[in-house]
Amino acid sequence: MNKRIFLSFPHLGGNEMQYINEAFSESWVVPLGPNVDEFERRLEAYLSASNVVALSAGTAALHLGLVELGVTAGDEVLCQSFTFAASANPVKYQGANPVFVDSEPDTWNMSPDALERAIIDRKRVTGRYPKAIVVVHLYGMPAKMSEIMAIAARYNIPVLEDAAEALGSTYKGRKCGTIGNFGALSFNGNKIITTSGGGALICPNDEAERHVKFLATQAREPMPYYYHKEIGYNYRLSNISAGIGCGQMEHIAERVARRREIHALYAKGLASLPGITVHTEPTADAVSNFWLTTILLDDSLQFSPEDLRQALEAENIESRRLWRPMNMQPVYADAPFYGDGCAERLFNRGLCLPSGSILTDEEIARVVDCITKFYHSK
Numbered sequence: 001m002n003k004r005i006f007l008s009f010p011h012l013g014g015n016e017m018q019y020i021n022e023a024f025s026e027s028w029v030v031p032l033g034p035n036v037d038e039f040e041r042r043l044e045a046y047l048s049a050s051n052v053v054a055l056s057a058g059t060a061a062l063h064l065g066l067v068e069l070g071v072t073a074g075d076e077v078l079c080q081s082f083t084f085a086a087s088a089n090p091v092k093y094q095g096a097n098p099v100f101v102d103s104e105p106d107t108w109n110m111s112p113d114a115l116e117r118a119i120i121d122r123k124r125v126t127g128r129y130p131k132a133i134v135v136v137h138l139y140g141m142p143a144k145m146s147e148i149m150a151i152a153a154r155y156n157i158p159v160l161e162d163a164a165e166a167l168g169s170t171y172k173g174r175k176c177g178t179i180g181n182f183g184a185l186s187f188n189g190n191k192i193i194t195t196s197g198g199g200a201l202i203c204p205n206d207e208a209e210r211h212v213k214f215l216a217t218q219a220r221e222p223m224p225y226y227y228h229k230e231i232g233y234n235y236r237l238s239n240i241s242a243g244i245g246c247g248q249m250e251h252i253a254e255r256v257a258r259r260r261e262i263h264a265l266y267a268k269g270l271a272s273l274p275g276i277t278v279h280t281e282p283t284a285d286a287v288s289n290f291w292l293t294t295i296l297l298d299d300s301l302q303f304s305p306e307d308l309r310q311a312l313e314a315e316n317i318e319s320r321r322l323w324r325p326m327n328m329q330p331v332y333a334d335a336p337f338y339g340d341g342c343a344e345r346l347f348n349r350g351l352c353l354p355s356g357s358i359l360t361d362e363e364i365a366r367v368v369d370c371i372t373k374f375y376h377s378k
Contacts, residue, residue, distance in 0.1 A: 005367060007318045008190040008292065011358040013251040019243030031056075031217070033239030035246055040200070042249040043185075047175045049202050051209035054237035054245070055216055058164040058186025058199035063090035064212050064235065065160045065182040065201055066132060071096050075131040078118055078157075080110040080143075081325040082343035083136040087162045088326050091134070099130060100327045102339020106282035108346055109143035110135045111339060116151050118338035133159045137166035137176045138323070139352070140192075140259075140291035141281070145171050145179045160184065164199070167192045168256035168289040177202050187241075192255050192289055192357075193248035195241040256289045258357035262364055263290035266353060269368035273375050275301045279350075292352040294322065302378040305351040311374040317367055322350035 019035055028034065036054050043052045055061050071077055073095030079088045081100035091098045101118050104111040115133070123129050133152055135143050152159045163169070163177030164186035170176065177183030183202035187195040203209040214220075219232025237245075248255075267278045275298035281288055297305055305321055312319045324347055327337040354367055 002316045002366070005317045005354045005359065005363050006356060007320055007352065007354050008356040009358050010189050010194050011251075011255060011356060013247050015250060016244045016247030019246045020240055023239050023243050028239040031234075031236040031238050033242070035239045035242035036237055039195075039237070039242040039245040039249065042246065043200060046249065046252060047178055047202065049175070049178050051203035051205060053201045053203060053209055053212045053216065054242055055199045055201060055235045056237055057197055057235075058162075058184055058188065059086045059090060060216070060233070060235040061184035061186075061199040061201040062087065062134070062160065062162060063093055064215055064233070065184055066090055066094055066096070067215060068182060068203070068208055068212060069132045069158050069160060071131045076122055076126065078115060078122075078130045078133045079326065080134065080136045080138075080162075081327045081337065081339065082108060082346065083138060083162070083323055083326065084164075085326065085329065085331075086164070087134055087136050088332065096131065098326070098332065098335050100325070100332070100335055100337045100339075102337070102341070103138075103343040103346065104144070105342055105346075107141050107143055107286065108138050108279070108343075109141065110148060111342065112144055112147035112151055114339045115148060118336075119151070119155050119157065121338065122336070129155050129157055131157070133157055134162055135159060135180070136162040136164075137169055139279075139294055140166045140169045140289040141279070142166065142169050142171035142176050142286040142288065146285075149179065158182075164188075165191070165291045166289060168252065170287045172285050182208075187245060187248075190356075192259065192291055193245065193252055195237065195245040195248070198237045198241050198245065200237075255357045259290045259355055260288075262355050262357070262359060263288075263293045265361060265364045266293045266295075266368065269365065270295065270371065273372065274298075276371070276375070290355065292320075292355045294350055294352050296346070296349045297351070299349070301375075303374070305349060308351055308371065308374060312367070312370055315366075315370045317370060318354060320352040322347050322352065
């Protein structure tokens with residue numbers, strides 16, 4: 001059996017253990033410490049942002065972003081339908097209700113047209129505007145943020161960017177996650193960089209940063225005993241995990257560059273197969289980190305994405321179907337949805353290919369060869 005090719009395997013840089021060992025030697029085995037502070041500083045420098053809070057997960061970042069935006073029980077939040085469930089689930093944590101917005105075919109992200117239709121109609125139905133907008137930069141591809149932010153401003157609705165998959169991606173020269181009112185990042189094991197598990201919230205100012213840190217450490221008031229005026233959460237990143245992050249940040253530029261190289265290898269290697277399209281940036285405004293390279297299969301082909309996924313799996317190559325839209329998930333069957341089915345069509349025809357920066361050119365060639373052989377066998 002050939003060696004397993006994983007979808008997006010962690011890529012260590014070499015100095016992670018140095019930070020971890022220092023934490024152990026100084027007994028900083030807690031959700032605070034010098035590694036956490038340093039990791040936040042490095043993220044701020046990379047993002048050209050001033051207020052980044054390291055947290056235990058990207059989901060925690062999204063949750064606290066919604067808390068900071070004042071989302072409470074009974075509110076509605078406009079959410080991108082074509083995404084992972086963690087983009088929408090924190091809305092329910094707050095007792096609020098997600099309203100799902102379809103994608104557009106250029107970036108696969110939230111459709112500005114569908115977004116505005118949803119805003120207008122929810123005001124008609126409920127008598128008030130939704131409380132927030134959660135837009136996702138799917139697979140690292142920047143959303144159409146100029147249009148989305150203009151619509152948000154027109155109706156005075158704040159924007160929370162889910163940039164969990166988009167660390168290193170830029171839109172009109174700005175890092176994804178820094179364009180909206182708040183931005184969420186993820187450092188899960190399969191992301192561009194990892195802290196094993198972890199995330200961060202990009203805040204707009206010092207006051208928001210202080211309050212997020214306060215909430216993330218159980219909202220304990222400065223008293224000589226435990227005293228709480230607000231509901232808090234145990235959401236801070238551990239000093240050990242942050243040490244991994246410090247080591248990872250030393251190679252962030254290389255990791256993004258390698259994912260983009262892998263995308264180029266796929267684009268070149270699959271160019272001779274009519275009916276298979278490698279998704280790429282629609283305009284020069286967007287520069288994707290290509291966290292995962294994705295492809296679409298034309299309806300004219302004699303095989304489906306699931307057929308291709310199984311063929312790759314038979315060769316010990318991991319691939320993944322695109323995210324099943326939230327409006328198609330049983331848990332959200334009753335949620336309002338605005339769109340024309342673009343996300344569903346993408347889900348039905350798309351596949352994610354192995355894209356980890358640790359993969360070699362030879363391994364990418366092996367994936368291309370497997371796809372090519374399967375294509376010509378049909």
